[in-house]
Amino acid sequence: MSSKNPLRSPVGKKLITGITGLGLVVFVLMHMIGNLSMFTGSDAYNEYAHFLAGLGPVLYAMEVAIVAFFLFHIVNGIQIWLGKRKARPVGYDTYRSAGKPSQQSTSSRSMIITGSILGIFLVIHIISFKFGPGGPGNADAAYVTNVGGTEMRDLSKLVLEKFGSPFYAFGYTFVMLLLITHLRHGIWSALQSLGAMRPSLTPLVYGVGAVLGMLIGLGFIALPLAIYFHLI
């Protein structure tokens, strides 16, 4: 029996994935810019994290929204992929792009793989940093610092420690490269689903996705590598 709810249709699912995906792009962009404050010094980074923690209920509301966006994005993304598999249970022998104007590319076919790895990364990431030493429910006097007379979590110490290890520095670099391919296709696809695309706009919108994805990914990669190679 087919569902009457338009949001449960394949187009509705693409819309939900696109809208939540664009919301997450705003989040990762802000997060990446926030991380770059570490280049101006540990105190600036700790003060920024302390300012966010001080937002209290506003921060909780933002966190609930981010979790909801991730969940809707992941669930709908998996359903789209399952729907496509059902439509073509036997894969292509040789997978070739349809060529222009098709925007099928390696990243568009690998969304489920890059997305799944990013999902696993996210769980490890939140456990390592947000709930790491000095974080909520994990008080640790060694990760408390004093900046300008105010006691706060020494998040900078944790970040410096983690990215001193090759596992974290290069693991993060690898995952951020996957993030670039995920965003490159995702931003383009979301804008297309939202109808923002007329054929004449295709190259521009595709370019925006590629450039924004690259900027966000490289902005993230800068910190682990700079720390690992003692550049900061």
Ligand code: HEM
């Ligand atoms: C080099 C890359 C990254 C670094 C160094 C980094 C660093 C951090 C740190 C230190 C925190 C803890 C913040 C706090 O407790 O105040 C955090 C939280 C978080 N990060 Fe990242 N992050 C990176 C990449 C990413 C990416 C790519 C995503 C998403 C795909 C992401 C999603 C999150 C989320 C959802 C939180 C929890 C935010 C909250 O609940 O307040 N991070 N990150």
